[in-house]
Every structure is written in structure tokens, then in C-alpha cells.
Amino acid sequence: xxxxxxxxxxxxxxxxxxxxxxxxxxxxxxxxxxxxxxxxxxxxxxxxxxxxxxxxxxxxxxxxxxxxxxxxxxxxxxxxxxxxxxxxxxxxxxxxxxxxxxxxxxxxxxxxxxxxxxxxxxxxxxxxxxxxxxxxxxxxxxxxxxxxxxxxxxxxxxxxxxxxxxxxxxxxxxxxxxxxxxxxxxxxxxxxxxxxxxxxxxxxxxxxxxxxxxxxxxxxxxxxxxxxxxxxxxxxxxxxxxxxxxxxxxxxxxxxxxxxxxxxxxxxxxxxxxxxxxxxxxxxxxxxxxx
Ligand SMILES: C[S@@+](CC[C@H](N)C(=O)[O-])C[C@H]1O[C@@H](n2cnc3c(N)ncnc32)[C@H](O)[C@@H]1O
Numbered sequence: 052x053x054x055x056x057x058x059x060x061x062x063x064x065x066x067x068x069x070x071x072x073x074x075x076x077x078x079x080x081x082x083x084x085x086x087x088x089x090x091x092x093x094x095x096x097x098x099x100x101x102x103x104x105x106x107x108x109x110x111x112x113x114x115x116x117x118x119x120x121x122x123x124x125x126x127x128x129x130x131x132x133x134x135x136x137x138x139x140x141x142x143x144x145x146x147x148x149x150x151x152x153x154x155x156x157x158x159x160x161x162x163x164x165x166x167x168x169x170x171x172x173x174x175x176x177x178x179x180x181x182x183x184x185x186x187x188x189x190x191x192x193x194x195x196x197x198x199x200x201x202x203x204x205x206x207x208x209x210x211x212x213x214x215x216x217x218x219x220x221x222x223x224x225x226x227x228x229x230x231x232x233x234x235x236x237x238x239x240x241x242x243x244x245x246x247x248x249x250x251x252x253x254x255x256x257x258x259x260x261x262x263x264x265x266x267x268x269x270x271x272x273x274x275x276x277x278x279x280x281x282x283x284x285x286x287x288x289x290x291x292x293x294x295x296x297x298x299x300x301x302x303x304x305x306x307x308x309x310x311x312x313x314x315x316x317x318x319x320x321x322x323x324x325x326x327x328x329x330x331x332x333x334x335x336x337x338x339x340x341x342x
Contacts, residue, residue, distance in 0.1 A: 059178045062249075062267035063109070063130035069251060069263075070110045070136070072225040072232045077112070084172070085116025088203065091292070092122075092168050097199035101167035104195055106155040106188075107175030111137035111148070118146040125162065127153035155179075156187045159194035167200040174206050180244055180270045182280060189284035202286060209271040215240055222249075230255050243271045 071077035092101055101122065108114045108126035110133050118124045118141065128134050131152050141148045153161040155171060156179070169192050179185045196202050222234040231254040239246045246268050253261040274291050281289045
């Protein structure tokens with residue numbers, strides 16, 4: 052059971068008005084990520100007019116981009132303030148997305164229906180601080196995924212990172228007119244769990260700057276462990292892709308529920324081409340080249 056103090060709600064509620072500052076240009080990232088997701092969905096999903104569920108939509112980074120491409124999107128997140136921001140962002144763009152507040156560990160109980168594509172992008176899943184909590188979420192995402200549908204999860208590649216001591220991660224210098232926002236993170240490790248402090252310095256070119264800090268916890272879970280947990284939750288054909296991401300460190304997981312998948316994924320997964328050697332069904336799959 053996650054302790055209330057480990058919940059990321061307060062972190063994201065406080066970060067919501069500034070979340071877009073994490074990106075050099077949020078609009079461009081929205082469009083770029085939607086392009087990547089669109090190609091993944093077209094390759095993986097059997098339904099050619101897929102309905103999408105985003106269970107960690109935040110301020111709408113992926114939901115809005117996909118809705119702009121014409122997808123029907125339903126989106127939820129655990130942070131009420133992020134959902135408020137996402138609603139405003141969608142309204143400003145005249146997009147019809149059904150937003151609601153929900154914990155992904157209760158995604159099916161909350162949404163009560165299936166979708167062709169279920170996603171949790173940009174390192175949302177590692178906010179769940181144990182294998183048991185992640186499995187609980189994946190079981191709910193599995194119930195939300197229609198036959199022949201897919202589930203897309205993007206996370207940091209923790210196995211490729213140094214997970215010790217205290218680390219400083221410069222994040223972004225964001226310029227809005229003359230105003231500057233400097234964001235950096237400090238990670239304090241305690242085993243595989245680390246506390247992330249997000250520092251934001253707001254420089255309005257006065258003598259004094261304003262500084263804020265927001266803290267949350269993450270579980271530095273490996274993609275191998277996520278593959279194992281997705282498979283345990285019922286997903287088949289779990290694959291690690293290295294093609295999506297705002298930064299260099301994001302990895303994509305995709306899982307396909309029952310159905311004939313041999314004809315899908317030919318571009319993304321060359322081993323699925325009719326004459327190519329096939330990976331063993333139901334197991335973890337190979338890594339693709341990052342682009
Ligand atoms: C790094 S943000 C990514 C948000 C969004 N996908 C984006 O790229 O802008 C991680 C998100 O996961 C959400 N989150 C964390 N734990 C959650 C949970 N148990 N259920 C639903 N959302 C959760 C947070 O509120 C936050 O919006």
C-alpha cells in the first residue's frame with residue numbers, strides 16, 4: 052500500500068501551472084509526441100479508427116496531440132489541478148476530450164469500458180513505488196484494453212543510469228519574453244526509490260528571483276521488470292521500443308492483447324515481416340534502435 056505522503060498529487064497539483072515550462076516548447080513537443088504515438092498506434096492496433104485512453108494525461112501532452120490528429124480520446128490523471136489545466140488546454144484548442152480525475156490503479160473501475168489504445172506516458176508508472184502497485188495498475192490497464200488493442204507505456208531507462216547518492220539534473224532554461232525560468236532536479240537515492248526535488252527559479256529581471264521546490268518519489272524500475280509485470284498482468288507480445296520521447300532517456304513499452312499480431316508492426320518491428328525469424332510468443336522482445 053502506498054503511504055499518503057508518497058502520493059504524487061501535491062507535487063503535480065503545485066507543478067501544474069508551470070508544467071509546460073519543463074519543455075523548451077510545449078506545443079512542439081505535443082506535435083512531435085503525437086506523431087510518434089500515431090505511428091506506433093497505426094503499427095500495433097488492429098482497429099484503424101482506434102479509441103484512446105490516457106491514464107496519466109497530466110496537462111494533456113499526449114492526449115491533446117492525438118485529439119488534434121483526429122483520435123477520440125478519454126483521459127484521466129490522479130492530479131485534479133493537472134486535469135483542470137488539461138481541460139483548459141483542450142478548450143483553447145477546441146478539442147473534445149473527456150477528462151476526469153482517477154488513479155490508474157482503479158482505471159477500469161473508473162472508466163468501466165475498453166479502449167483500443169491505453170497509454171501512460173512520460174514516466175508516470177514509476178510513481179508507483181513497488182512491483183505490487185505497478186502490477187495492480189497494469190491489471191487495470193489490461194482490463195481497459197480491447198482485444199487486438201495495445202497498451203503503450205513510456206518510462207526512463209533506469210537500467211542505463213547511475214542510481215546512487217545525490218544527483219543534480221539540469222532540466223531546462225525556459226524563456227518567455229524577457230522572463231526566464233530555470234528548472235533543475237535533484238535526485239536523492241535510497242535503494243531503488245529516489246526523492247526527486249524539482250527546483251524552479253523564476254527570473255523576472257528584477258533584483259530578486261523567486262524560487263520554488265516541489266518534491267515527489269519515484270521507483271527506478273527497469274524495463275525488464277516492467278515487461279515481466281505487464282506479462283503477469285495478462286498482456287502478450289510485450290515489446291520494448293526505443294522510439295518515443297521528449298528527451299533521450301525515454302523508452303517505450305507496448306503490449307498487445309490477444310489476437311493475431313503477426314501482420315502488425317512490420318515497420319516498427321522488422322522481425323514481424325512475414326519471412327523474418329519470429330520471437331517466441333508471449334516473451335519479452337528485442338530492443339529497437341533509438342532514433
Ligand atoms: C511526468 S507526468 C506525465 C504527464 C503526461 N503524460 C505528460 O507527458 O505531460 C506523470 C503523470 O502521472 C500522473 N500520475 C502519477 N501517479 C498516478 C496514478 N497513480 N494514477 C494516475 N496518474 C498518476 C501524475 O499526476 C502526472 O500527471
